[in-house]
Amino acid sequence: MQIEHPPEFWGYLRMRNWVALGVAALFAVMILSPALLGQDGEKTGEASGAPVARERYFANEPVAAFDPHDLNGIWRSFALPGTAVPRPEGSDFGMTTDNDNPNPEPPLTGWGKEHLLVKAISHSALGGHPLVDVHGVPAQVLEENGGQYPGQNCETIAAPAQYGYTGGFPMEIVMAPGHIFQFFERQREWREWWLDRGHPKDLDPTYMGDSVAKWEGDTLVVDTIGFNGKDFFSQNVGQKMSDEFHLIERFRRLGHDYLTLEMTYCDAKAWGDKCWPGFNKSFTLEPAGNPIQEFICTPEEFGQYDSRIGNQIIKGNKEEPAAAPPAAPKSPTGPKPQAPPKRP
Numbered sequence: 001m002q003i004e005h006p007p008e009f010w011g012y013l014r015m016r017n018w019v020a021l022g023v024a025a026l027f028a029v030m031i032l033s034p035a036l037l038g039q040d041g042e043k044t045g046e047a048s049g050a051p052v053a054r055e056r057y058f059a060n061e062p063v064a065a066f067d068p069h070d071l072n073g074i075w076r077s078f079a080l081p082g083t084a085v086p087r088p089e090g091s092d093f094g095m096t097t098d099n100d101n102p103n104p105e106p107p108l109t110g111w112g113k114e115h116l117l118v119k120a121i122s123h124s125a126l127g128g129h130p131l132v133d134v135h136g137v138p139a140q141v142l143e144e145n146g147g148q149y150p151g152q153n154c155e156t157i158a159a160p161a162q163y164g165y166t167g168g169f170p171m172e173i174v175m176a177p178g179h180i181f182q183f184f185e186r187q188r189e190w191r192e193w194w195l196d197r198g199h200p201k202d203l204d205p206t207y208m209g210d211s212v213a214k215w216e217g218d219t220l221v222v223d224t225i226g227f228n229g230k231d232f233f234s235q236n237v238g239q240k241m242s243d244e245f246h247l248i249e250r251f252r253r254l255g256h257d258y259l260t261l262e263m264t265y266c267d268a269k270a271w272g273d274k275c276w277p278g279f280n281k282s283f284t285l286e287p288a289g290n291p292i293q294e295f296i297c298t299p300e301e302f303g304q305y306d307s308r309i310g311n312q313i314i315k316g317n318k319e320e321p322a323a324a325p326p327a328a329p330k331s332p333t334g335p336k337p338q339a340p341p342k343r344p
Helices: 007-030 054-058 110-115 299-319
Strands: 073-078 171-176 179-184 189-194 210-216 219-225 245-255 258-267 275-285
Touching: none
Parallel strands: 189 210
Antiparallel strands: 073 171, 073 275, 171 179, 179 189, 210 219, 219 245, 245 258, 258 275
16 A cells, blocks of 8 residues: 655645755756766666665755665654644644554454553544543543553553654664664664564564564565564554564655655454554655764653653642632622823
């Protein structure tokens, strides 16, 4: 399944391309550099498969050359026009939703209802701020009242829940012979995708699972199994994955600074033989000088934040006096107001 972009997105991209092309043409007239011609024989205008210097992937030039098989770089997710659910300014700390999915969740099995649902979720990533999720799990619940979310109390987030944070905390992809590394800025988590093997027969369940990858044309397909079933798979759904959760990711580099991701979730214990497709993400390449930052979650600092910031806000909300009711209008039969004194 391919991502269908709204017409205004392609109009925006074409406008950027024409502007960038005009600027590039002006510079080409002013100065003709061997680097622009590719003096090493490197193809500069097509996806040739030849290795390209990593620095070029931080140029943020829409018409620059790119290799669709080279995913190196730091990528930040963004919401395409017409896909994001509006939220109040400043909410979610710059995060984009991880559930712009038109497909409904498959029905939960009896086992899933009994073992996977949580009591409440706390994050405001649900568009429109509903009070319950699709299973009736209470949403927008304060943590002190039992609300939960991925990575709470410094717990592991892992994929795919990490993609719900990549708008505010980008990811980096580093390709190496035989395997590819994926680093998430939030909580410094990383994954490894193996290119030269299949899944081991006897997997030791882990938080990140076991990931193998292969190229299907210009699409990198990453297949992950072997989860330990202790994590959320989304901050928008009040349930966790089971140890049979199966993640399929399809990465495509469609432009120099544009990467797409299509995901399908399967979980035999949760949904039987049904899968949940339609989880799509779009990423833009970060410019030079914007490395991923250190984001280390420690329980001590987490507690300090709650005591200094979170608890003060909650306390202030509780102590804020209720607004006084508006005064009742005076009776027409009451005394008339005095006329203002005349100016001298």
